[in-house]
Amino acid sequence: MLRDIIAKREKALPVSTIGALLKIAEENKKVVSLGPGEPDFNAPKHIIAAAKKALDKGxxxxxxxxxxxxxxxxxxxxxxxxxxxxxxxxxxxxxxxxxxxxxxxxxxxxxxxxxxxxxxxxxxxxxxxxxxxxxxxxxxxxxxxxxxxxxxxxxxxxxxxxxxxxxxxxxxxxxxxxxxxxxxxxxxxxxxxxxxxxxxxxxxxxxxxxxxxxxxxxxxxxxxxxxxxxxxxxxxxxxxxxxxxxxxxxxxxxxxxxxxxxxxxxxxxxxxxxxxxxxxxxGSQEPVRKMAREYDRRRKYIYRRVNEIEGFECVKPEGAFYLFPRFTFRMKSLGFASWLLKHAKVAVMPGTEFGKFGEGYIRFSYATRYDRIVKAMDLVERAVKRIKK
Ligand SMILES: Cc1ncc(COP(=O)(O)O)c(C=O)c1O
CATH class of the missing domain: 3.40.640.10 (Type I PLP-dependent aspartate aminotransferase-like (Major domain))
Incomplete structure (x- = not known):
């Protein structure tokens, strides 16, 4: 058995708290995930076709x-x-x-x-x-x-x-x-x-x-x-x-x-x-514009919904596919993200995952299908109404 094999350098790396949350989200089909920061779209067809052709060509x-x-x-x-x-x-x-x-x-x-x-x-x-x-x-x-x-x-x-x-x-x-x-x-x-x-x-x-x-x-x-x-x-x-x-x-x-x-x-x-x-x-940049238009549609929707829910305040984002609202419930970011997962069945990222000044915030990703975002907002709205002030 090798003793102390793992380097101090590795041990000093942060343990991502969200890893565990997202694993739960993935395993539990009832959970709507607004966690991950990756497009829900697949790569455009002409790009996939080029990759396939490249494989065939060796x-x-x-x-x-x-x-x-x-x-x-x-x-x-x-x-x-x-x-x-x-x-x-x-x-x-x-x-x-x-x-x-x-x-x-x-x-x-x-x-x-x-x-x-x-x-x-x-x-x-x-x-x-x-x-x-x-x-x-x-x-x-x-x-x-x-x-x-x-x-x-x-x-x-x-x-x-x-x-x-x-x-x-x-x-x-x-x-x-x-x-x-x-x-x-x-x-x-x-x-x-x-x-x-x-x-x-x-x-x-x-x-x-x-x-x-x-x-x-x-x-x-x-x-x-x-x-x-x-x-x-x-x-x-x-x-x-x-x-x-x-x-x-x-x-x-x-x-x-x-x-x-x-x-x-x-x-x-x-x-x-x-x-x-x-x-x-x-190739054509139209697929990029099309995806951006869809993100924009989701952005407007999620921004409106989150701001309508009592307990959230939010700056209107202008880019990427994230919303970063502040919440006024008496919980820490990680605690609130865990609470939402348990009680609303919605996965989000705690703001502290991005640094200590993220405390008091959570991150919603809208790189998720529109209807899933609608459902997530309904679930969050219903759940947070139950939090005692
Ligand atoms: C700000 C930022 N930079 C870089 C990356 C990493 O991107 P890549 O897939 O190109 O490594 C991410 C991924 O989420 C990101 O959010």
């Missing part, structure tokens, strides 16, 4: 570590057209999902003890990834009173000068559904330049923006090309999370370092998925 081999040439060319065209970012092949690395993009960027830029400013609440991989690399996460509270926009004043208070290397920015944001305004992005850009910080811009939800909101890539702002690593994903835009493919676009020296590290992490993103990704970028 695309079962490794690809160049930096990514297939046809995919990089398609990415360069897309970055110019949609993100107003000028890139050359040396600025691009195809990754195994943007999760690997986050890991590689941090792995190649952070030395021991160096700080990274990151949003709290924010996507749950950021903090553990910084920690596992012996970096210092510096959570920046992202508050409802600021409409969940990043506050540069807060960053100024929290930064450890000389020892902070990067800022993680996520717009549209998980879990709050916030789309960052140009003015806020410009303030962050000035702050980054002033403090010589790399901005890691996670734009996984770039195509899921609604109403008058517009997605702006930090890398498109004047003079920012040397300061930004932009991370993109096929998971949300094209409903391809299981394909595990994304890309990073940034300064050539960082991309070169990441490509070297990538050889030792995953070697290359799955070849089959890269062929499917070319079909996604070069």
């Amino acid at each position: 695309f079962t081999h490794y690809s160049p570590p930096e990514g297939r040439r046809d995919l990089k060319e398609a990415v360069i065209r897309k970055l110019k057209r949609d993100n107003k970012i000028d890139a050359k092949p040396g600025n691009i690395l195809v990754t195994t999902g943007s999760t690997e993009g986050i890991l590689l960027t941090l792995m190649c830029t952070l030395d021991d003890g160096e700080g990274v400013l990151l949003p709290d609440p924010g996507f749950l991989a950021y903090k553990p990834t910084v920690e596992v690399l012996n970096g210092l996460p510096i959570p920046v509270p992202v508050l409802e009173k600021d409409n969940f926009q990043y506050s540069v004043d807060k960053m100024r208070e929290l930064i450890i000068p000389e020892r902070t290397k990067a800022i993680i920015l996520n717009t549209p944001s998980n879990p709050t559904g916030t789309v960052f305004k140009k003015k806020v992005l410009e303030e962050i850009a000035d702050f980054a330049v002033e403090n010589k910080l790399l901005i890691i811009s996670d734009e996984a939800y770039e195509k899921l923006v609604y109403g008058d909101a517009r997605h702006i890539s930090m890398g498109s702002l004047n003079g920012m090309e040397d300061y930004v690593m932009t991370l993109h994903s096929f998971s949300k835009t094209y409903a391809m999370p299981g394909f595990r493919v994304g890309y990073a676009a940034g300064p050539e020296n960082i991309i070169r370092a990441m490509t070297k590290a990538h050889i030792f992490t995953t070697l290359c993103a799955p070849t089959l998925s890269q062929v499917a990704a070319v079909a996604a970028l070069n």
Whole structure:
């Protein structure tokens, strides 16, 4: 029997409390789940067809570590057209999902003890990834009173000068559904330049923006090309999370370092998925618009319903597929999520899963069929009426 085989590094990783909740939700067919952050849609048909064809043609081999040439060319065209970012092949690395993009960027830029400013609440991989690399996460509270926009004043208070290397920015944001305004992005850009910080811009939800909101890539702002690593994903835009493919676009020296590290992490993103990704970028974008229209319909509905239920208050989200309401019931986030699962048979994510400033909130995902959302809202409304004030 091996003793003490598990490394301290692993032991320090957080145990995801939601894992257990979601397992219950999956096993109990009566539960309506608004938990997971992945599209309920399958990938569009032409993308599946391209993947099938690629299999038949024998695309079962490794690809160049930096990514297939046809995919990089398609990415360069897309970055110019949609993100107003000028890139050359040396600025691009195809990754195994943007999760690997986050890991590689941090792995190649952070030395021991160096700080990274990151949003709290924010996507749950950021903090553990910084920690596992012996970096210092510096959570920046992202508050409802600021409409969940990043506050540069807060960053100024929290930064450890000389020892902070990067800022993680996520717009549209998980879990709050916030789309960052140009003015806020410009303030962050000035702050980054002033403090010589790399901005890691996670734009996984770039195509899921609604109403008058517009997605702006930090890398498109004047003079920012040397300061930004932009991370993109096929998971949300094209409903391809299981394909595990994304890309990073940034300064050539960082991309070169990441490509070297990538050889030792995953070697290359799955070849089959890269062929499917070319079909996604070069094919019709109508399926993307259609999915976004359906998310928008659900967004309007769930926002209205949640605000009508006494005990919830909510900022109207403008992007991604999440609603992040505050609740006034006398429970903690995790307790309330467990309570909803037990009494309403609805699975949600506790806000604290995304950081300590998520306390008092829960996250509803509307990447679930419309009729299921209607049912979930009826169940939540009925159940919370029973809570004594
Ligand atoms: C903000 C954010 N970034 C990145 C990811 C990971 O995406 P990928 O499937 O590309 O690794 C997620 C997934 O939920 C996310 O919410």
